[in-house]
Amino acid sequence: MLHKKSHLLISLLFLTLGLYAQNRYELNSGWYCTNIKNVKEKGEVISSSRNKLTDWLPATVPGTVLTTLLNNKQVADPFYGMNNKYIPDIYFTGNDHYTYWFVKDFKEKAASGEQVWLQLRGVNYKYDLFLNGKKLNENVHEGMLMRAQFNITNYLAKDGNNRLAVLVLPPDVPGNPNGGQGGDGTIAKNLTTQYTAGWDWIQPMRDRNTGIWDKVFIEKTNAVNINNPYIVTLVPGVRKPDDVKQTPATIKLSAELTNASNQSVNGVLQYQLANKTISKAVTLAPNKTTTVKLPDFVLENPKLWWPNGYGEQNLYNIKLQFLSGQKISDEETIQFGVRQITNQWNAHTGSMQAFVNGQKVFIKGGNWIISDAMLRFSEQRYNAEIRFHRDMNLNLIRIWGGAITERPEFYKACDKYGLLVFQDFWFSGDCNGRWLDPMKKEDQWTRRKYPDDHQLALQTATDQIKLIRNHPSLAFWCGGNEITPPDDILIPLRDSLLPTLDGTRYFFDYSNSDSMSLNTIGGNGDGPYSVQDTKTFWSRKTFPYNSEVGSVGVGDYASLQRFIPAQNLVPPKYPSHADSVWEYHKYISYEHYVDQYGAAKDAKDFAMKAQLVNYNQYRALMEGFSSHMWDWYTGSIIWKTQNPWTALRGQMYDYYLDVNACLYGLRKGSESLHVMMNPSDSMVMLVNNGFDIRRNLMLEVKTYDMLTGKDSLYSLLFNEVGASMSKKVFPISGFLKGLNNKEGVFVSLKLFSEQKQLLSENLYWLPGVDGNYTALQQMKKTKLTVSAKRINGSHVSLTVTNDKANPIAFFNRIALINKQSGQRVLPAFFSDNYLSVLPGETKTITIDFTEKDNKGEKQVQVYGWNVDEQLVDIKE
Structure with missing residues (x-):
């Protein structure tokens, strides 16, 4: 058995978002907390409603200790300026500094025959739990991601006035934040967020994210509780999104049923879909959890779910019910999409290739860390961030292994906007021993065995697979970031847990493994990460399915003003000299490219010119990969598309959700149907990511003098481009040379349908012969x-x-x-x-x-x- 059990605790029974119980509510307000040093009483006393909470702070739940301290003005905003540097770090204060009691009073009674359940979706890192003077867990609960469910029916107060008390302890080994990737690496001895000890894109989170960081629920059922429903959809054949009549799909559904009573229960598990009822009669043994599989259902003419850019994101909702007699014991609403994801090795590129509903999909992805470094998650923020990724014309997000299994609310947004998800498990090569690293406390052999508790890692994997497996957006599992977990975690995870609990998604051993992309050019299978000459993305081959390729991302001036004090808003100087606040916020030097537009007069001018570099970088990145679609590449995943902290690198929008030019350069370069020009040889190309040939396309090529605006028409011609391919059309290098413009020129590309509808447009600004944008600097004002x-x-x-x-x-x-x-x-x-x-x-x-x-x-x-x-x- 993988699970520890007590007479109260039933682990791994919480349900994904998209599964809504009839009688569930969240305990998300009215919490109070205090440091462990401020109280002498034990949990049995603290959890009594008669005990007074003198000088306790209002607590933020869900949230971390640091979030509560910030909201109570006990610390300055760690995202602003150098404030984070002066917040006490747990490594130096000791764990007690961030060990806190959390208390919540709530009203609840159980009617005759009812069962009341307390569900915790995530506490970091350990906790003990008390209700109305009684301890609920026999053993301390450990693990940031491990969910838990407690039957509290017999522990509720008779008058309905209840008090819940939770003692939350930080990770046992918080690690030294010595400036290394994950600090000294020992944070990975725990099963928690490794980035909290610091990384090259973030400063350390001083409490290491200690707290009741995820949601707490009360649910009421009758004797039988439905847990962990599991839906599989089988979509055979090769489909097209616009087919009026789809051949049938098969729906497979099972669920865990917990009978909390002392008697056997006879009943029916059922759901309705397409005016049909799918059901199964069962007898459930007392005080047992039984997995029940319903008969397969053949869904006629299904509405399919497609990734962004390929079709609609159709979603179904069903109510899964357990009926005992005519009475509903429990009911869950489940949202799912009908789709099938498969993979096939592409021998030509030497990389894995993804298929959705039988159609090959060129992966255009972004790497994701976490929505907020202090775990201040919300459905609204997730929705905004995933919408930005949809607007970039991306079709995949990879969840980096140094963070978490993303929350159901994240997956709900990905389901909505059509972003496939590549989900890493929680291991990273930096901490877990892939490289010799003088910043690390222990040697590679020792670090290779992290985390300390391998059984807990398997328990957590079991739990998290069940948490998110119903989401159509979940496409791939991955053992870790640039490394596998230890073999006694990897092998049962790969060969037992995933085949048993899921079995429908490809598992990559690690993010840049040979099973993803053959290492044919040397290096470690990903990158480069710094700003590049735009020609590089077109002419220099990188890894055929690159899990991390990226560049810069400084926001505009309004963004900089939000977290950099006025006295520090000084533009960086080449070569690589930046203000201390810029350095603290992990600035990457790219002044050399900014200076091509003229030396920055001030920070505002620098930020504006940086946007020109940003736009060109990410447009060129995706255009360059797309130009070699199915020849060099089956996909690329940008490192990275968002920041959970106010860092000055790798982001298409800032922490405050303000967009910068990276987003729109990437949006342009990632268009489904796209016209573009190779800067290496001035070859005009067409890209079609769709499943159908595009015919009778009219292409217009013009140049514009930067100073006068005078245009020169080069060509109007009809063309076509096949399905899911890129195509060279014609070079305009001779035409450009004939212009004899030494200081730069605009090139305009426009693609029209036969009906003169504009389908794609692209404007390039070319530098002069010296590589500088001299003509841009001399442009006349216009209104x-x-x-x-x-x-x-x-x-x-x-x-x-x-x-x-x-x-x-x-x-x-x-x-x-x-x-x-x-x-x-x-x-x-x-x-x-x-x-x-x-x-x-x-x-x-x-x-x-x-x-x-x-x-x-x-x-x-x-x-x-x-x-x-x-x-x-x-x-x-």
């Missing part, structure tokens, strides 16, 4: 005509027009502004941004935001490289 109209409560239509006598209105940033405060409305979603408007051209941009979170009158801000700032009122 845009801008109007904004509210379509409905949370949608704005923005129209921008450039007079035909003007030069190009280059690289315009759009922001939604609160008129009263002058601050940006965040998050806001733009159909395009950092856009250029050609002479005589009009563009319409849509802006979405959440009205309920952003009250008050708003304006639209527009400014660009050669366009002065405008603030435009929104017409109703």
Whole structure:
């Protein structure tokens, strides 16, 4: 057996989000806490409602100790300036400094025949649990990710006034935050978040994320409780999203049924789908958990779930019920998608290739750490972040192994927006011994055995597989980041647990293993990570399914102002000299590329020029990989697309959910149908990620003088591009050389349908012969005509027009502004941004935001490289 059990504790029974119990509510307010040093009483006394809580702090649950201290103004914001440096670190204070009691009073009674369950979805790192003067767990509960469920029916107060007390202890070994990846590495002796001891993109989290960090629920059922339903969908054959009639799919469903009574229970487990009832009669033994498998159901003409860019994300909802007689004992609503994901080795590229519903999918992915370094998660934030990834035209997110199994709310958003998920288990080569590292306390042989408790790792894996396996977005499992776990974890995980508990998804031993991508060019199977000459992504072959390839990501000036004090807003100087606050926030030097646009006058000028580098970097990255689709590559995953802290690297939007040009360069380069130009040889290419041939495409190629705006038409021609491929069309190198423009030129590519509908457009700004953008620096000012109209409560239509006598209105940033405060409305979603408007051209941009979170009158801000700032009122 993998599970420790007591007469109260039933582990691994909590359900995924997307599974909603009829009678479940969250305990997420009215909590109080105090440091262990402030109380002498034991848990039996603290959990008595008669015991007074003198000078206890209001606690944030879900949340960490550091979050509670911040919310009570006990510490300064660790995301701002150098504040984090001065917060006491657990390694130096000792664990008691962050060991806290948490208390919650709640009202609940059990009616005759009812069972009441307490469910904890995540506590870091250990805890003891008391209710109304009684201890509920026989042994201390350990493991950040391990869920637990307790039957508290017999421990509820008769008058319904209950007190829950939880003693939360930090990780046993918090690790020395000595500046290494994961500090001295010993944080990995525990089964917790390794990044909290520091990484190259974050400073240490001083409490190591100690706290009741995930949700706490009360659920009420009758005698039988439904737990861990499991749905498998089989979609045979090769499908297309737009087929009117789909051949049938098969639905397989099972669930664990817990009979909490002292008597056998006869009943029926059932659900309804497509006007049919699928059921099975069962007899459940007393005080036992039984897995029940329902008959397979053949779903006619299913509505399929597809990844972003390939089709709709259709989702089904069913109610799974257990009926005893005519009475519902428990009912769960389950959301799922009908799809099948398979994999096949591509011998030509030397890498794994993904298929969804029988169709090959070119992976365009981003690496994800965690939504918030202090674990301040919300469904709204997850929704915004995953929507940004959808807007980048990506189709996959990889969850990095130094963090967590992402929360069901994350997966719910991925289901909605069509992002496949590559889920690492919780091991990383830096801490777990892949490399010799002088920053680490212990040698590689010792670190290779981390974590200390291998049985706990298997228990946690069992639990987390059950937590997320129903989500259609979950596509792949991975043993760890750049390393496998120890063999006595890896082998049972790969050969026993996953085949038994899932068995429908491919398992990569580790993130850059040979099973993912053959190491044919040397190195460790991923990278590069620094800013590159854009030609590199097109002309230099990297790993054929690169799990981490990335670059820079400094935000714009408004972003920098949120976390860098005014006196530190000083632009970095080449070579690689930056202010101390910039360095503390992990700045990567790319002044050499910024300086090609002219030496930065100040931080505001630097941030604007950095956006030009950002846009070009990520457009070129995805275009370069797409140009070698199925030849060099089956996919790439960018390192990384978001930051859970205010770091100055690897992000398409900042911690505050404000977008930068990385997002829109990547959005452009990742278009499903895309026209592009290879900067190495000026070859114009077409990319089609779709499943159908695109015919009768009209391609227009023009150049524009940067100073005058005068255009030169090179070609208009019809063309076509096959399904799921990239295609060379023609080179324009001779044409560009003939322009004899020594200081730079714009190249405009536009792709039209036969009906003259614009399908794709792309504007490149080419440097002069010396590699600098001299002509850009000499561009004349121009003025845009801008109007904004509210379509409905949370949608704005923005129209921008450039007079035909003007030069190009280059690289315009759009922001939604609160008129009263002058601050940006965040998050806001733009159909395009950092856009250029050609002479005589009009563009319409849509802006979405959440009205309920952003009250008050708003304006639209527009400014660009050669366009002065405008603030435009929104017409109703």
